[in-house]
Amino acid sequence: MSRNESIGETIQSLESSDSLLSWINDTLGAKEDDLAALDQHITHIVAALDIACEETSFQLERIIDDVSRGVPRLTYDLHFMKDSAMALQSVLVKTQDHSVTSLPAQTNETLEHLRTLDTVKRHMESAREVLREAESWSSLEMEVTGLLGEGSYARAAERLSEASKSMVVFQNTPEYESRRTLMVSLQNQLEASLSSALVAAINTQDVALCRNYYTIFSNIQRESEFRNYYNGSRRAPLTEMWQDLPVDTEQSTGQSFADFLPKFYSKFLTLLNAERVTIPSVFPDPQASLSNLIVSVLTALQPSFSERLAALFEQYGSSALANCITTLKVTQDFAVNVEKVMDKVKFSTPSVRSHVQDGGAAEGVEPAARERVHRRRSSRMSISWRAGSQRTAQGSAGSPNVNVATHDDFEWGRELFQPYLDYQVDYGKLELKMLQEAFDRATANEDDGDARSDKSRLLREAAVDLFSIGEESFARCLNFTYGYGAVGLVQALDTMIELFFNVFAKGKQTGGTSPARAQPSISYDDFVDLDYSAQDWAALQHSLHFLGAARAIHDRLLVFEAKLRSTLLQISSQFQMAENDPINFTVAPTKVQELLLQQSLLNSSELRTLLDSMQKQTHPAPNSSPSDPILLHAGRNGLFSFVKTCQVSMQETILSPLRKQLQPYPTLSLWSASGDKSRTNSSGISDLQVPTFSLSPSEIVQKVSEGLLNLPRLFEVYANDDALSFSLETLPYINPDVLKGIPEEPHSELPVPPRHIRRTSLVSIQAAPAPPVTLDAETVSSAWLSSLGHSLLSYLMNDILPKIPTLSEAGAAQLTSDLSYLSNILGALNVSSEDLGKWQEYVGLLDADGGRAKLADAEMQSDAIFQSVARMRGWSS
Structure with a gap:
């Protein structure tokens, strides 16, 4: 072989190859493993490619030169052709006019006669x-009957086909109906004569005979009846297998529906693989026929697939979601295998390939042969199914590397996955029920009802179960x-966490911890003057333990939300890739599921907003700092509402001795006592009148004040407790000025955001919580003392002072x-109140006339404090 022939073969093989890498591997792989020979062969190939490049470059330059020389000439040729055409047109017009005038009248008459x-x-x-x-119709019945008696079914079908074509002759005539009735009757006779033989041929898989029968049925326009016979015979074993399984499968047979379904699909797939070989030999449209067979099997199942799923949820309740997911996975695997079978049929049949490429019907296939089964469209579909499938088919047809998604592809897939769609749309509700049931099972054995149990410990343990169960919902x-x-996942988790804290908040309000289990480890001998009982110390410790548990749960909640955010970011990325490159990336495993979910109510604006927020967090806008979007709003609010409940309970315990001391305060006799303008000495002799410069506080107020002054000593013990420093913003009546020095880190839906928020990466879901903000003991004590002072002051002004029935002048002074x-005293605790100042001002109006004068003031008429004082002083009725 010459060198030029070798180079020519190398270039020709390179041109015929689809992939450069495969050509290099094939070319080099064909040689022996000798490195010297391989190097020589590579050198030969490089030389051949260099020569080919030079020749190609030379030819391209020559073509460019020829085109450059020919373009100017082309303009002249076109102009010359245009002039010639116009000249020819003028000549033809003249010739036509001359021919008309040159013919004699006798010739025109002759032509008109002809x-x-x-x-x-x-x-x-x-x-x-x-x-x-008409003559053939008169003998049609006799001929066809004779042919049927002889067993010449094919000739009888051809005779009926010829007669059917002539039916149009009798359209709009009185004979049309009678002839149509005769035609239908003869077709019925032919079908009845063939039915038993057809079923036998289908059962024995006599392909040639089935093909012959299909031709006969096609000649009498009854392809659909043939398909019904064929599909009915082939699906019989599957429908019997399905029907033999009771609805209450596990109770009656010990076999669950999830265990049965893989066996059913395996047998179904075996049938399809067998039909993949048989159907192309019988039907001219194998892909449509195979799809029609799948739909026929699925629609013939009794009870239906939807009824099976409904029975599954009735049998297992909310936990049936896990079983439903298992069956969906099996169904999904079956659908993937079916798509492979359909692809093999599509690309192994020349007529089908031609049909797909040309966009028209395959040769010999009439539109009537592609029967469609019209069934109920789901009410959960947001867009027309047919329109969606057409859009998908049109969109896919634009790329030569993508299989065209025909209506047949979606018909069997829609029938397969439609039963799951209603449950997928209701996923959020189903997930919430499953979370609640799983949580109830996990906490069923906990000693929650025992009065001696440590409920704060139960809260911590229950929270571990809660978040562990919640993480299972991601998958x-x-x-x-x-x-x-x-969206349903976030709502279910949010609701579940909120309910969790609501339940424990109610338990916190209705029950406490027994003294035996809640006794503190420190001695309170130095606090005997605080007048707390053993039950008070137990309740105090109980609330403190709950606050500590809430703080630990808050950290776990942040980690849990970071994991949820990471899952949503994964979903958002998958959606974005599928949107940017729908050919290579999809969200659902199959095209049918993708289309169903895209057109369902799940594909809502709320979903898009949620996923967009994940992308914005990952790719923030310029000049903006990234921040983690809050997902579990209700859950966080439930946590901080629970924290506030614990704080209120703890405050009630701390202030309980002081409140008890204040309860008899409105009934003191001091308020109605009349004052004397003179003083009496020890001997009972009246002395000179001495003006009174000030009065000593009452005994109750002195005791309450001493109790307030003793509170800082109590917080010297507890101020270093991390639980006490948690979420100071939710303290009742907290003064914002006290918290100005605390770093702001907003993360809650509450009016004032709580503390200790950790900023967690969306990518790393195993990151530990960041250390919380550390507050010094003085700040914690100041915040609690301010809150306690305002709480006691509110109790005094709202529940105690308005109950004083009357105030004399001396009582007002007291x-x-x-x-x-x-x-x-409250000022020493950094507590001030405008309302307290009003009480002092209004009560200090010793001049009755001045007090009554203020009643006419419109502003005072709306002042509740002044109206209470006026009632006590008798200024108003």
Whole structure:
């Protein structure tokens, strides 16, 4: 072989190869493993490619030169052709006019006579054809009956086909109905004669005979009946297998529906693989026929697939979601295998390939052969199914590397996955029920009802179960809805966490911890003057333990939300890739599931907003700092509502001795006592009148004030407790000025955001919580003392002072002294109140006339404090 021939073969093999890498591997792989020979062969190939490049470059330059020289000439040729065409047109017009005027009148009459004769001839031929058809119809019944008696079914079908074509002749005539009735009757006779033989041929898989029968049925326009016979015979074993399984499968047979379904699909797939070989030999449209067989099997199942799933949820309740996911996974695997079978049929049949490429019907396939089964469209579909499938088919047809998604592809897939769609749309509700049931099972054995149990410990343990169970829902969302149920997942988790804290908040309000289990480890001998009972110390420790548990749960909640955010980011990325490159990336495993979910109510604006927020967090806008979007709003609010309940309970315990001391305060006799303007000495002799400069506070106010001053000693013990420093913003009546020095880190839906928020990476879901904000003991004590002071002050002004029935002048002076003294004590605790100042001012109005004068003031008429004081002083009725 010459060198030029070798180079030519190398270049020709390179041109015929689809992939450069495969050509290099094939070319080099064909040689022996000798490195020297391989190097020599590579050198030869490089030389051949260099020569080919030079020749190609030379030819390209020559072509460019020829085109450059020919383009100017082309303009001249086109102009010359245009002029020649116009000249020819003028000549033709003149010739036509001359021919018309040159013919004599006798010739025109002769030609018109010939035209009339031709018309009469054509009408006579048409009449002859009609007469022949009429003659053939008169003997049609006898001929067909005779052929059926002889067993010549094919000839009988051809005779009926010929007669059917002539039916149009009798359209709009009185004979049409009678002939149509005769035609249908003869077709029924032919079908009845063939039915038993057809079923036998289908059962024995006699392909040649089935093909012959299909031709006969096609000739009498009954392809659909043939398909019904064929599909009915082939699906019988599957429908019997399905029907033999009771609805309450596990109770009656010990076999669950999830265990049965893989066996059923395995047998179904075996049938399809067998039909993949048989159907192309029987039907001219194998792909449509195979799809029609799948739909026929699925629609013939009794009870239906939807009824099986409904029975599954009735049998297992909310936990049936896990079983439903298992069956969906099996169904999904079956659908993937079916798609492979359909692809093999599509690309192994020349007529089908031609049909797909040309966009038209395959040769020999009439539109009537592609039967469609119209069934109920789901009410959960947001867009027309047919329109969606057409859009998908049109969108896919634009790429030569993508299989065209025909309506047949979606018909069997829609029938297969439609029963799951309603449950996928209701995923959020199903997930919430499953979370609640799983949580109830996990906490069923906990000693929650025992009065001696440590409920704060139970809270911590229950929270571990709660978040562990919640993390399991991430996989369920992906496996069941492929991310389309992300909104339902977030709502279910949010609601579950909120309910969790609501339940424990109610338990905190209705029950406590027994003293035996809650006794502190420190001695309170130095606090005997605080007048707390053993039950008070137990309740105090109980609330403190709950606050500590809430703080630990808060950290776990942040980690849990970071994991949820990471899952949503994964879903968002998958959606974005599928949107940017739908050819290579999809959200659902199959095209049918993708289309169903896209057109369902799951594909909502809420889902898009949620996923967009994940992308914005990952790719923040310029000049903006990234921040983790809050997902579990209700859950966080439930946590901080629970924290506030614990704080209120702890405050009630701390203030309980002081409140008890204040309860008899409105009934003191001091308020109605009349004052004397003179003083009496020890001997009972009246002395000179001495003006009174100030009054001592009452005994109750002195005790309450001493109790307030003793509170800082109590917080010297507890201020270093991390639980006490948690979420100071939720303390009741907290003064914002006290918290100004605390770093702001907003993360809650509450009016004032709580503390200790950790910023967690979305990518790393195993990151430990960041250390919380550390507050010094003085800040914690100040915040609690301020809150306690305001709480006690609110109790005094709202529940105690308005109950004083009457105030004499001396009683008003005493109350003014008490309020002034108490105001000084509260000031030492950094507590101030505008309302307390009003009480002091209004009570200090010793001039009755001045007090009554203020009643006419419109502003005072709306002042509740002044109206209470006026009632006590008797200024108003």
